[in-house]
Amino acid sequence: MHRRDFIARSAVALGMAAFGKYGFISPRTAAAAQENPFSNQLYIPPLLEKSGVSTDISPLSLVVQKGQHEFFSNGLTDTLGYNGSILGPTIRVRNKENVRLQVQNSIDQITTVHWHGLHVPAQWDGGPHQVIEPGEVWKPDFTINQQAATLWYHPHAMGLTGEHVYRGLAGLFIIEDEISDTLALPRNYGVDDIPLIIQDRRFFEDRSFAYVRSMHDIMHGVLGNFLLVNGGLKPYAELPRGIARFRLLNGSNSSIYRFYFSDDQPFHVIASDGGFLSTPVGVQELILSAGERAEILFDSGALSPGDRLRLLVDQYSGNTYEAMELRISDKRAEQQEVVSRLREQSRLDESSADRTRNFAMETMSPGGRGMGMMGGNRLAINGKKMDMTRIDVTMPLGSTEIWEVENRSATMMQLPHSMHLHDVQFNILDRNGQFPDPIEAGRKDTVLLWPNDKVRLIAQFLDYTGIYMFHCHMLEHEDDGMMGQFEVVG
Numbered sequence: 001m002h003r004r005d006f007i008a009r010s011a012v013a014l015g016m017a018a019f020g021k022y023g024f025i026s027p028r029t030a031a032a033a034q035e036n037p038f039s040n041q042l043y044i045p046p047l048l049e050k051s052g053v054s055t056d057i058s059p060l061s062l063v064v065q066k067g068q069h070e071f072f073s074n075g076l077t078d079t080l081g082y083n084g085s086i087l088g089p090t091i092r093v094r095n096k097e098n099v100r101l102q103v104q105n106s107i108d109q110i111t112t113v114h115w116h117g118l119h120v121p122a123q124w125d126g127g128p129h130q131v132i133e134p135g136e137v138w139k140p141d142f143t144i145n146q147q148a149a150t151l152w153y154h155p156h157a158m159g160l161t162g163e164h165v166y167r168g169l170a171g172l173f174i175i176e177d178e179i180s181d182t183l184a185l186p187r188n189y190g191v192d193d194i195p196l197i198i199q200d201r202r203f204f205e206d207r208s209f210a211y212v213r214s215m216h217d218i219m220h221g222v223l224g225n226f227l228l229v230n231g232g233l234k235p236y237a238e239l240p241r242g243i244a245r246f247r248l249l250n251g252s253n254s255s256i257y258r259f260y261f262s263d264d265q266p267f268h269v270i271a272s273d274g275g276f277l278s279t280p281v282g283v284q285e286l287i288l289s290a291g292e293r294a295e296i297l298f299d300s301g302a303l304s305p306g307d308r309l310r311l312l313v314d315q316y317s318g319n320t321y322e323a324m325e326l327r328i329s330d331k332r333a334e335q336q337e338v339v340s341r342l343r344e345q346s347r348l349d350e351s352s353a354d355r356t357r358n359f360a361m362e363t364m365s366p367g368g369r370g371m372g373m374m375g376g377n378r379l380a381i382n383g384k385k386m387d388m389t390r391i392d393v394t395m396p397l398g399s400t401e402i403w404e405v406e407n408r409s410a411t412m413m414q415l416p417h418s419m420h421l422h423d424v425q426f427n428i429l430d431r432n433g434q435f436p437d438p439i440e441a442g443r444k445d446t447v448l449l450w451p452n453d454k455v456r457l458i459a460q461f462l463d464y465t466g467i468y469m470f471h472c473h474m475l476e477h478e479d480d481g482m483m484g485q486f487e488v489v490g
Ligand SMILES: [Cu+2]
Pocket: 416, 417, 418, 472, 473, 474, 477, 478, 482
């Protein structure tokens, strides 16, 4: 999709978010934000992993804590973070490894930690049922049971997910395995294998996060007008000349992003949400909705030391950001060629499905079905809002299911949605009747649905019984009830 179409699509759907109107600061007037763009080095979240000493059985420790963070040189912002003032460490594990964690809640609200994309027993999924009370410690203990991938973790407490993520709670969760070990890919974390957590925020004049939810914010998502890369505004990073790998996470609450490089320089997508694609896919742009990830390779071999380029991001609300600057150094990267084969990925076959279910992601016009007399809003799945005491879907362990998911928008309220399933990685069978794009043909746990899109996905529910969530990953939609529960029964 070209930039023009992406923006035009949003302008039609959204009008334009009215920044400035409610006392939010604007990038144009926030002198501090603009005085020295690209002067701060990209923050690389520290790694959190096992020590490698076989006798060391200490758990990986996360502390959910309050902090203050300097986004602007003239004021601090109250934040939340894991083990720091913002975001969290990058947890790195290996397939088949037993992982023990210890999550301490040091804030004065309940929270949870959900391992987005991870296939784990329901009791360790970290959804709304696994509440960690203030002052309490939660001790997940599970064995990694899936291939190399870039996943992430974030809070998932009922009705609080959007606010907690917005205030800073998110981190990457990387799985490596024997295949990712052997592929000729950059793997020097923070040097040529670079995590990029992209989020947008808006701020009040006093530099506090403007997380308020008007009806407009709930319907369109809380959309910011400042873009953060790993928690910083307009950072720069040095790249050795050759192949660099970026692990991209759209960590925003509700924004859809279109990523591209200056001069539309080409790059390769090598992994989607749940692991590698079979082969790299050459592109000039990449669209990710909130919660989706991709790994990409950028080849700077034809550039010269000292050359600079920008990573650009179009936001669905109509903004375009120069997200960060990349500076080519005089060092030579370890990898100089884009690998030609990645990992053979088998896709689930439609004929293997035990059953098909239908899900309508609904946005209803005022007065429509589901719209109460008291002005209750219109976001629902199959006409229902989330109820923790209701199981929406039950399937036997070992089932293969096709989920036909439709974004059924009212004419006057065309909103995008997404569908995220806990527990599984799925395949997209088709999007509006067409075989998916190559970058969507691999393992996925979140899929974007433009207004009136119909996507059929197929998943196998293996290994674990229990209750898991499915929901729109626009967090304001999720918190407003655009979520349901499926139970895998043994
Ligand atoms: Cu939604």
